[in-house]
Amino acid sequence: MKTSDFDPASFQVFNKQIQRATLFILVVFGVLILRLWFLQIVNGPVYRSKSEHNRIRLQDISPSRGIIFDRRGEVLVDNRPSYNLYIIPEEVQDQGRLLESLSRLIVLDPGPTGELLDKASRGLPFKPVCVKRDISRNELAIIETHRFNLPGVLIAVKQQRRYISGYLASHLLGYLGEITEQQLKTGEYPDNKSGDLVGKSGVEWKWQAVLNGKRGGAQVEVDAAGRTIQVISRKPPVSGSDISLTIDRSLQALAEKALHGKRGAIVAMDPQNGEILALASSPPYDPNLFVGGIDKTNWDRIVSSEDFVLQNRALTGQYPPGSVFKIVVALAGLQEGVIDPGEELYCNGIYALGRSKYRCWKKYGHGKVGFHKALVESCDIYFYKMGMRLGVDRIGAYAKKFGLGVKTGIDVGREKGGLIPTREWKLKKWGVPWQAGETVSLSIGQSFILVTPLQMARMISAVFSGGSVHRPQLTKKIGKTPADKVHGSSLEGKGRLEIKQEYLELVKKALVGVVNEPHGTGSKARVKNITVAGKTGTAQVVALKKGKGKQDPEEVPFKFRDHAWFLAVAPAENPKIAIAVLVEHGGHGGSAAAPIAKEIIEAYLREPG
Amino acid sequence: MFDRRLIQNFDWVLLLLLLIVAAISILNLYSATYATHNEFGFQVFVKQIYWFLIGFILFFLMTTFNYYALERLAYPIYFFSIGLLVLVLIVGKTASGSQRWLNLGPVSFQASELAKIAILLVLAKFFSEKGWHQEYRLRDLWQPFLLISIPTALILKEPDLGTALLLVVVSFSIILLVKVKWKSLAILVVSTLSVAPFIWSGLKEYQRLRVLTFLRPEMDPLGAGYHINQSKIAIGSGLFWGKGFLKGTQTRLHFLPEQHTDFAFSVLAEEWGFMGSVILLLLYLFLVLWGLKIAMNSKDKFGSLLAVGIVAIIFWQVVINVGMVTGLLPVVGNPLVLFSYGGSSLISTMAATGLLMNISMRRFMFQ
Numbered sequence: 001m002k003t004s005d006f007d008p009a010s011f012q013v014f015n016k017q018i019q020r021a022t023l024f025i026l027v028v029f030g031v032l033i034l035r036l037w038f039l040q041i042v043n044g045p046v047y048r049s050k051s052e053h054n055r056i057r058l059q060d061i062s063p064s065r066g067i068i069f070d071r072r073g074e075v076l077v078d079n080r081p082s083y084n085l086y087i088i089p090e091e092v093q094d095q096g097r098l099l100e101s102l103s104r105l106i107v108l109d110p111g112p113t114g115e116l117l118d119k120a121s122r123g124l125p126f127k128p129v130c131v132k133r134d135i136s137r138n139e140l141a142i143i144e145t146h147r148f149n150l151p152g153v154l155i156a157v158k159q160q161r162r163y164i165s166g167y168l169a170s171h172l173l174g175y176l177g178e179i180t181e182q183q184l185k186t187g188e189y190p191d192n193k194s195g196d197l198v199g200k201s202g203v204e205w206k207w208q209a210v211l212n213g214k215r216g217g218a219q220v221e222v223d224a225a226g227r228t229i230q231v232i233s234r235k236p237p238v239s240g241s242d243i244s245l246t247i248d249r250s251l252q253a254l255a256e257k258a259l260h261g262k263r264g265a266i267v268a269m270d271p272q273n274g275e276i277l278a279l280a281s282s283p284p285y286d287p288n289l290f291v292g293g294i295d296k297t298n299w300d301r302i303v304s305s306e307d308f309v310l311q312n313r314a315l316t317g318q319y320p321p322g323s324v325f326k327i328v329v330a331l332a333g334l335q336e337g338v339i340d341p342g343e344e345l346y347c348n349g350i351y352a353l354g355r356s357k358y359r360c361w362k363k364y365g366h367g368k369v370g371f372h373k374a375l376v377e378s379c380d381i382y383f384y385k386m387g388m389r390l391g392v393d394r395i396g397a398y399a400k401k402f403g404l405g406v407k408t409g410i411d412v413g414r415e416k417g418g419l420i421p422t423r424e425w426k427l428k429k430w431g432v433p434w435q436a437g438e439t440v441s442l443s444i445g446q447s448f449i450l451v452t453p454l455q456m457a458r459m460i461s462a463v464f465s466g467g468s469v470h471r472p473q474l475t476k477k478i479g480k481t482p483a484d485k486v487h488g489s490s491l492e493g494k495g496r497l498e499i500k501q502e503y504l505e506l507v508k509k510a511l512v513g514v515v516n517e518p519h520g521t522g523s524k525a526r527v528k529n530i531t532v533a534g535k536t537g538t539a540q541v542v543a544l545k546k547g548k549g550k551q552d553p554e555e556v557p558f559k560f561r562d563h564a565w566f567l568a569v570a571p572a573e574n575p576k577i578a579i580a581v582l583v584e585h586g587g588h589g590g591s592a593a594a595p596i597a598k599e600i601i602e603a604y605l606r607e608p609g
Numbered sequence: 610m611f612d613r614r615l616i617q618n619f620d621w622v623l624l625l626l627l628l629i630v631a632a633i634s635i636l637n638l639y640s641a642t643y644a645t646h647n648e649f650g651f652q653v654f655v656k657q658i659y660w661f662l663i664g665f666i667l668f669f670l671m672t673t674f675n676y677y678a679l680e681r682l683a684y685p686i687y688f689f690s691i692g693l694l695v696l697v698l699i700v701g702k703t704a705s706g707s708q709r710w711l712n713l714g715p716v717s718f719q720a721s722e723l724a725k726i727a728i729l730l731v732l733a734k735f736f737s738e739k740g741w742h743q744e745y746r747l748r749d750l751w752q753p754f755l756l757i758s759i760p761t762a763l764i765l766k767e768p769d770l771g772t773a774l775l776l777v778v779v780s781f782s783i784i785l786l787v788k789v790k791w792k793s794l795a796i797l798v799v800s801t802l803s804v805a806p807f808i809w810s811g812l813k814e815y816q817r818l819r820v821l822t823f824l825r826p827e828m829d830p831l832g833a834g835y836h837i838n839q840s841k842i843a844i845g846s847g848l849f850w851g852k853g854f855l856k857g858t859q860t861r862l863h864f865l866p867e868q869h870t871d872f873a874f875s876v877l878a879e880e881w882g883f884m885g886s887v888i889l890l891l892l893y894l895f896l897v898l899w900g901l902k903i904a905m906n907s908k909d910k911f912g913s914l915l916a917v918g919i920v921a922i923i924f925w926q927v928v929i930n931v932g933m934v935t936g937l938l939p940v941v942g943n944p945l946v947l948f949s950y951g952g953s954s955l956i957s958t959m960a961a962t963g964l965l966m967n968i969s970m971r972r973f974m975f976q
Contacts, residue, residue, distance in 0.1 A: 005908060005909050005910070006908060006909065006910055006913070007740070009741065010740050010741035010910065013741040013788060014741060014905075014910075014913060015905060017786045017787075017788060018786075018901055018904060018905055018917075021782075021786060021901065021917075022898060022901060025894070025897055025898065025901075025924060026894075028924075028928055029890060029893075029894045031937075032890060032928065032931050032932065032935070032937075033887055033890060035932075035935045035937055036844070036878070036883055036886050036887065036890075036935065037883065039841060039844050039845040039935060040844060040845055040847055040848055040849065040878065040882060040883040040886070041848070041849060041883055043845055044845050044846065044847070044848040044849070044883075045848070046845070047841065047842050047844070047845025047846040048845070048846040048848060050842045050845075050846065051842050051843065051845075051846035051858055051859055051879075052846075052858070056835075056838060056839070056842075058831055058835055217831040218831075219831065219834065219835050219838070232838075233834060235829075235831055
């Protein structure tokens with residue numbers, strides 16, 4: 001049985017309410033119909049003519065991209081006005097003819113441009129399609145003169161990115177390129193749409209969201225030539241935030257000059273906090289080439305070059321460290337107690353392991369060698385023996401503590417991790433157990449080990465900053481906010497070396513000796529009145545035949561020549577700058593890399609303030 | 610045993626009205642997507658035919674049982690729909706910033722559509738049990754308020770402002786119809802108005818901005834403001850007779866945004882003019898008044914109230930959408946019921962009108 005049948009009283013109330021509702025409904029519908037009458041009959045003719053020449057358009061107002069400064073507030077990248085040529089496909093009567101007449105006036109390839117227009121015509125109505133960016137003043141004048149014979153052609157001023165010193169810090173700053181379909185789909189570019197230029201590498205890529213700003217726009221009424229008659233409403237764009245980097249423009253320029261004509265990388269860092277003062281990779285490129293969309297010849301030249309121009313060697317170049325790795329082995333040996341600082345080993349130039357013989361770089365040996373002398377003169381035999389006492393896995397563990405073989409976590413740029421070999425790794429990767437001879441090579445930074453120049457700079461910084469391993473940092477300020485506020489605490493010391501201070505002091509003293517003592521290998525980095533500490537390295541590119549010793553560099557073909565390393569810190573008492581220099585196939589670290597470090601130290605520390 | 614009177618009482622007018630609106634809708638969708646050269650346009654138009662077919666099947670299914678059954682099932686259906694709404698917030702598919710869709714294999718479904726019907730059922734049940742013996746005071750209404758606010762809050766969370774608003778408007782239409790004391794009503798209005806400033810100051814900046822653009826599209830000159838401008842041009846330029854089928858320039862040149870969904874009415878108004886748009890509005894008016902007649906003819910309170918609720922849903926959706934595209938009301942983004950492209954809304958509306966038919970068919974039956 002159902003309980004909800006109407007009783008007469010309820011039914012009466014209900015009926016009355018339904019009548020009221022009916023009245024209400026009739027009134028509302030009446031209002032809607034009146035509204036239609038007003039739109040379609042009273043104002044209809046006005047709307048009809050508006051629809052016939054629908055000239056209400058949405059125009060983009062691009063935000064201006066944030067400016068990039070160096071640590072002293074010098075401008076590295078800014079924007080300049082550029083004139084871009086647009087075509088509105090809907091307003092072109094004969095596309096073929098228009099493109100033909102355009103190509104007679106200015107340099108323009110009708111084929112690809114036509115394809116571009118066909119593709120774009122499926123988008124929003126009357127959206128201008130950019131067919132040529134940054135036309136010259138000359139072209140601008142020609143187009144303006146012929147304007148009335150070119151219906152549907154439009155010129156608009158846009159801001160164009162300008163890399164003030166061209167090649168300077170190109171790898172670090174990065175370049176811009178047109179946003180790809182995939183990038184748009186990821187949803188990581190909420191403020192961009194197709195046709196926009198976005199950062200493709202370096203700072204431009206990393207801080208894209210910050211630099212970009214927010215697009216504005218306007219609803220405007222335009223005339224037949226596409227020119228704005230009236231702005232109906234407008235939403236102003238929001239400029240992107242500026243970025244200040246930790247690098248020092250003049251130091252960066254000096255580092256790049258020092259590498260000119262060579263392949264290599266330089267990293268200069270403040271050892272106290274990990275701020276990068278200069279980060280150079282050679283050869284560089286000119287990011288300005290990419291700004292207007294790079295042309296094919298330039299792109300081919302850049303990509304096909306054997307120099308791998310686009311590669312940032314400081315972050316992604318992986319090299320064997322050679323003798324600079326002895327710093328790590330030395331500290332590991334002391335901390336693990338496998339060697340006493342006073343203990344002397346004998347170097348006769350040859351170390352025999354089974355039937356293999358491993359040589360010292362000094363043919364007839366160093367004679368009796370203690371800890372200090374071993375580092376200062378870079379005696380290989382001493383470190384072979386020490387490495388054998390430590391074993392591969394302990395060496396690897398210490399290397400990892402120094403941040404080698406792992407990404408440094410630098411805030412800008414894609415980097416590579418390098419490689420620290422272990423027994424486990426060898427077996428897994430090669431299916432062969434670790435050989436004792438490989439430990440011998442590893443103790444002087446050879447065999448499978450690979451590091452990046454950035455890791456090396458951080459390693460030497462850790463030794464001289466009392467053992468803190470910092471996360472390298474390139475961004476100083478975002479807008480007005482210090483970058484560490486943005487990053488949170490991740491910029492704090494990433495790790496600490498668990499090594500006794502007295503051992504660190506011993507190594508530091510030895511590294512001062514490398515540069516300043518008579519037999520030191522790094523004497524070319526000596527600077528008057530400043531105590532420079534450093535370590536040379538000469539990394540073999542191909543494993544030389546065992547027992548054959550080293551050859552005269554001039555006899556070896558270029559691509560088989562050794563890489564030259566030099567790590568330096570100055571002043572040793574109160575470290576202000578740590579440097580890693582790598583010159584690919586440069587030969588000896590002491591002769592090819594040390595003078596570069598010297599030049600940078602001189603410039604940085606001699607500079608007033 | 611099958612009752613012959615069911616066939617005798619079959620409501621041909623209701624069916625005919627639905628069929629006419631469906632036909633116009635498909636014709637209009639064909640035009641709205643005609644300019645889209647690719648396959649997509651064609652798909653939309655064919656897909657909508659399928660949706661209508663499924664809709665009509667559901668419509669007839671909804672007439673096969675006695676709607677009294679729903680009175681018992683009201684709460685289970687209500688809680689089931691709440692469960693779905695919660696599920697949507699957890700595993701729902703996100704489209705353009707809000708999470709509204711449940712994936713059911715190949716098709717996805719908007720859970721809020723079921724919630725619309727569920728709310729009607731529980732409200733009809735609640736008020737049919739209470740009856741009309743006295744005018745309601747606020748304290749009598751705490752239960753319906755609770756029933757309304759739970760699904761509304763969940764839908765707001767998605768966020769789907771338009772549907773949430775529709776739920777509130779429809780529910781209050783029902784409450785007003787069962788009659789509330791004038792004094793209570795006044796208290797309700799005054800207290801809402803006095804709380805509003807506090808809510809406003811509690812909102813975050815971006816939330817305020819969203820509400821403001823909703824109320825005043827001109828504040829968003831590149832989005833809603835532009836859409837409304839173009840929609841008004843489209844409608845107005847139709848004049849009395851319209852530009853003719855497939856001849857709407859606003860539609861052809863894609864000046865109209867969402868021309869197959871939210872702005873489908875503008876396409877009709879451009880191509881068929883004042884004549885066409887008024888005819889469609891009169892069809893809706895007829896449908897709504899016919900629904901009220903069904904409500905009056907029903908012999909039980911549950912059926913009457915359910916019918917009123919279904920009518921309210923159709924009525925308010927028409928008003929909100931047509932009001933929006935003609936620039937009278939804020940831009941909510943609700944489609945035109947039975948007319949715009951979209952499966953979920955169409956299916957649920959067809960099911961609801963099926964219930965209306967169910968009530969109509971059983972108007973002379975006594976148990």
